Structure formats: C-alpha cells, structure tokens
Amino acid sequence: MLSRRDVVKLGLFGVPAVALRPGFAFEFLTDSRLPRSPTVVPFQTELPRPSVIQPINPANFPSPAPPALPNTDYFLVSQHKSDIEVFPTGPRTVMWTYNGTFPGPTFIVQKNRQILVRQINNLNEPNTAITHLHGAHTPSDSDGGAFTSQIVPPGSFKDYVYPNDDKYAHTLFYHDHFIDFTGRNIYMGLAGFYLLQDQFEHALVSQGKLPSLDFDIPLAFHDRQFDADNQLVYNTFDHDGFLGDRFLVNGVIQPKLTVANRRYRFRLLNGSNARFYGFALSTGDPFTIIASDQALLGHPVIVNKLIMGPAERYEIIVDFSRYPVGTKLFLLNAEQQENGRGPDGFDLRSAVPLLRFDVDINNPEVNPVAIPDPLRSDLVLPQPKDVVKTRRFEFNRSDGAWQINGRFYDEDRVDANPRVNTTERWNFKNGGGGWFHPIHTHDQGFRILSRNGKTPPPQEQGLKDVVPLAGGDEVDVLIHFEGPNNIGKYVMHCHNAEHEDMRMMLRFDVGP
Ligand code: C2O
Ligand code: CU
Ligand code: CU
Numbered sequence: 001m002l003s004r005r006d007v008v009k010l011g012l013f014g015v016p017a018v019a020l021r022p023g024f025a026f027e028f029l030t031d032s033r034l035p036r037s038p039t040v041v042p043f044q045t046e047l048p049r050p051s052v053i054q055p056i057n058p059a060n061f062p063s064p065a066p067p068a069l070p071n072t073d074y075f076l077v078s079q080h081k082s083d084i085e086v087f088p089t090g091p092r093t094v095m096w097t098y099n100g101t102f103p104g105p106t107f108i109v110q111k112n113r114q115i116l117v118r119q120i121n122n123l124n125e126p127n128t129a130i131t132h133l134h135g136a137h138t139p140s141d142s143d144g145g146a147f148t149s150q151i152v153p154p155g156s157f158k159d160y161v162y163p164n165d166d167k168y169a170h171t172l173f174y175h176d177h178f179i180d181f182t183g184r185n186i187y188m189g190l191a192g193f194y195l196l197q198d199q200f201e202h203a204l205v206s207q208g209k210l211p212s213l214d215f216d217i218p219l220a221f222h223d224r225q226f227d228a229d230n231q232l233v234y235n236t237f238d239h240d241g242f243l244g245d246r247f248l249v250n251g252v253i254q255p256k257l258t259v260a261n262r263r264y265r266f267r268l269l270n271g272s273n274a275r276f277y278g279f280a281l282s283t284g285d286p287f288t289i290i291a292s293d294q295a296l297l298g299h300p301v302i303v304n305k306l307i308m309g310p311a312e313r314y315e316i317i318v319d320f321s322r323y324p325v326g327t328k329l330f331l332l333n334a335e336q337q338e339n340g341r342g343p344d345g346f347d348l349r350s351a352v353p354l355l356r357f358d359v360d361i362n363n364p365e366v367n368p369v370a371i372p373d374p375l376r377s378d379l380v381l382p383q384p385k386d387v388v389k390t391r392r393f394e395f396n397r398s399d400g401a402w403q404i405n406g407r408f409y410d411e412d413r414v415d416a417n418p419r420v421n422t423t424e425r426w427n428f429k430n431g432g433g434g435w436f437h438p439i440h441t442h443d444q445g446f447r448i449l450s451r452n453g454k455t456p457p458p459q460e461q462g463l464k465d466v467v468p469l470a471g472g473d474e475v476d477v478l479i480h481f482e483g484p485n486n487i488g489k490y491v492m493h494c495h496n497a498e499h500e501d502m503r504m505m506l507r508f509d510v511g512p
Helices: 004-010 181-185 198-204 498-502
Strands: 018-020 072-082 093-098 104-110 113-119 131-134 157-162 172-175 191-197 218-222 248-249 254-258 263-270 277-281 287-292 295-303 306-308 313-319 328-333 352-361 387-398 401-404 414-416 423-430 436-440 446-450 466-469 474-480 488-494 507-509
Touching: 018 104, 072 104, 093 104, 104 113, 131 157, 172 263, 172 306, 172 313, 181 498, 191 218, 191 263, 198 218, 248 352, 263 306, 306 313, 423 466, 466 474, 488 498
Parallel strands: 072 113, 104 191, 218 263, 254 352, 387 423, 414 507
Antiparallel strands: 072 093, 113 157, 131 172, 172 191, 218 248, 263 313, 277 306, 277 328, 287 295, 287 313, 328 352, 387 401, 423 474, 436 466, 436 488, 446 474, 488 507
16 A cells, blocks of 8 residues: 555555545545545534553463563553444444554553554554653654654564653553554554553642542544444545545543532543634633643643643643533534645634533532642753754745655664753754644753743643644744653654655754
C-alpha cells in the first residue's frame, strides 16, 4: 500500500482517493463520493470511562521474561482489532485498539515510580506499530519516535520503560507514531490516556481544593467518518488533514454524562487528527482552566470558551452546583471547520453539542474550598536569561506536502543538536497560506514566551508541549533539556497527523 510520501514521489495527485476500510479490500472513491456517516440519535449512551490498567506480576508475562528492574511496575498491552460500540444501534465498528478498547486503557502512575509496558503488536496490519507516550520525558530508546529502529512489526513486541520523572503531574496520552502512517493508525483507534500524579496534586485533592478521582474525568475528543455499516472511512490522500463528520467523546458518538451538583475536573484531550475544537457550555456560564499540557497552571483562568488544537490538553473545572438537579446542559464545539487546513472561527450559532450533562445526582460538596490561586506554587518556568542558543523553524507547504525550514523529514538527518541541561529558545513561524500547524516537541515541554511579539494568553503561560500556529503566526518558546537519561534522538513535528505523515517533522539529537 502507498504511503503519503510515495504519493508525492510518484506524482499521483488527482487520482481517485482511497477510502480505507479495515478488514476489507480498498475501495476507490473520490472525495465527493465519500459517504456521509449514518445518522445517530445523540445522548443515548452514558459516557464511558476507559478502564484503568493494572500492573501484573512480570512472572506472568508471555516469554521471554522482561528485564528485572528495581522499583518498577509491569504492564502488558496487546494491540489488536476489536469491535467497538461507537453507535448506540447497528453494527459495531472494527477498530485497532490497545487491549481491546477505544480509547485504550488509562494508565494512572506516580511521579518517579518507573513502569515497564510491554506492547505486543497483534494487529496483523502492515505499517504498524510504534508506540509513543506523548508529553513524557522518556529516554530516547523508549520514546517511540518516528524512527525505523523503533518499529515493532506485527507478531513482535517491545518493552517500553517510562521513568515518570517529568517535573509535574500532568495528563498525557499514548498513541501510535508509525513513520508516514501515524494519521491512519491513530484514526483506527490507537490512542489512550496516561495520567501522571504527584504529591503536590495529591495534597490539593486531599485538602478538597481539587476534585478527587471520582469527579476527575478524562474526556477524549475524536472526529470520525463512517460508512453505512458503521465502519471507519479514511482518506489516505487528504494531505491537508482528515476530518470526520461525527464527534466521539471517549469513543462514543455524542454521549451523556450523569453528574452530581458539585464541581468536576475534566481532562480534555483533542485526539483528532486535524480538527480544532472551541469548547463552551450551552448555558454560556464560565468554567475554570487549571492545567495545560505539562502541568497545572500557575494561576487558574476563568473563561467561557476554550480553543484546542490537535494533541493539546487542557484541564478545566466545571461547577454544576449552580444548576438545580434535573438540569440538562451541553458541552458545545463552536469552532467551525470545513477542511484540514484549519478552523474558520468560533461561532456559537452553529455549535455542535458534543456531550450532555444531566445534573441528576444530589451530592453537593460538603465544604466547597476555592480553587487555590496560585495553583501550582512550585511551578518553575524556563527563563530567557538562561538561553544558550536560539533556533528558528519555519513551517511551510511545498509540492503538496509539508516542510520545516525547506526540508522534508529525514530520520537520518539531524536538524538540531541541543545539549542536555541547557535552555534554548526555539522560534516557530508559520510560513502562511492559511494552514494551521500545531507544533509538538518530544522529550521536553516548553514555555511559550511570546505569541506574535506579545505575552501569550493566560492559559498559554504554563508548561505546554503543543503550540498551535495560525497562518503567519510566530511564537518563541523556551525549552530546558533535562538530563541525564535523555541523551539521544527525538523528533519535533506538526501534530496535524496528516502534515506529520507528509513530512512536517525533524529529528533533533540531545547531546551530552
Ligand atoms: Cu503526540 Cu510525536 O506525538
Ligand atoms: Cu510526543
Ligand atoms: Cu501542520
């Protein structure tokens, strides 16, 4: 089967697009013939919460035995196809999964407690698999970057070791990162949550300042397109980025969530390939942003809308205590988007309700405590005075594909070589043309120092690992490369998954 890169090489533009249906022969369809997804009566199904994966005794691993590591918990994941109940009625959807669910099981891990995850590729599909833990500070060998050396072909496995030595608790996700096929592989279902906790957040929870796990719910947003049999449709040749016409929350189309009249913490993940979301409550009421990709924010930010690009995570507190039991309200997506180029703007008049909240449980907080401000008093951000090197990266379109500084991704070419324990300024510039590029760095998150010459908005003032760039945007970020185990090769790329697969990526090597 052809990768996007082959398409460019072979000059195959203008040929009919291939719509992928897992388990079936490829069908040739032009874009205009892509079927619309079957209609659904929304808000029938209760929101699923992906199950939390439990560690197992390594003696129970299939042979060979994993390495015996000190102070390590062991997890086993099988990547295989599974029938998922995405639609409330009709056939189940064949998806590619971690342990049979979509999203995959949620990891809940503690800072500085190492884990080993054996990923077994039972997918029986070409161009699988590489597993990346997005947002983690992972030694290069376990990072699952887009490198040939990281491929785990069908029938084989890899033991990934995650030290969990990120500086702060945060919300991560794991997903497939196969060279040139990341977009398709994520789309087919290879994604799951990974929550890193630390003492600081445990203390906030035990003091009642943040909701406890029962009221702390990860929400993954995916757009997907389906054929008449409820099966996924994907257009490999849509280089702008593939959009679906149905919205899934935790793997179900437009579910409902029964909530108590109290505060909830929601961990929002934009898991879509190319779609931006503009979240708002149907009541117009405000909610509070408490965390961005890499940590709690310095200060809570009260907003009534929140725009999120692909792979971004924000955590919010929604206060349902203001609504009488019996109230129904919606989480809306008001961001308009027609194609993979990027969003067209926030418009509540044509918003789509993604999730219905049914305030049906009378269980108010006994002594509600205000969200602390400062939230994360120990948050240390990289400082301009520590910058030892400035690098410039411009993101552009070329020949129907995507470049950084005029070059396509080449896993054998090192495009930047920062040194461990130093701070650098990376300047990201969108070369224009109307395409959005959400830029992501492996190995380390960053501080956004400026956006178009100005201080970034408050929710962008914490630690991030994805920064969306609209056409012409220019941001400066500060990255501190923490050592000493993260010496080696990593990638930086656009997280519009189709741009990434069409080569908007580069390799950087962190040196001693
Ligand atoms: Cu979310 Cu390179 O990854
Ligand atoms: Cu990543
Ligand atoms: Cu892009």
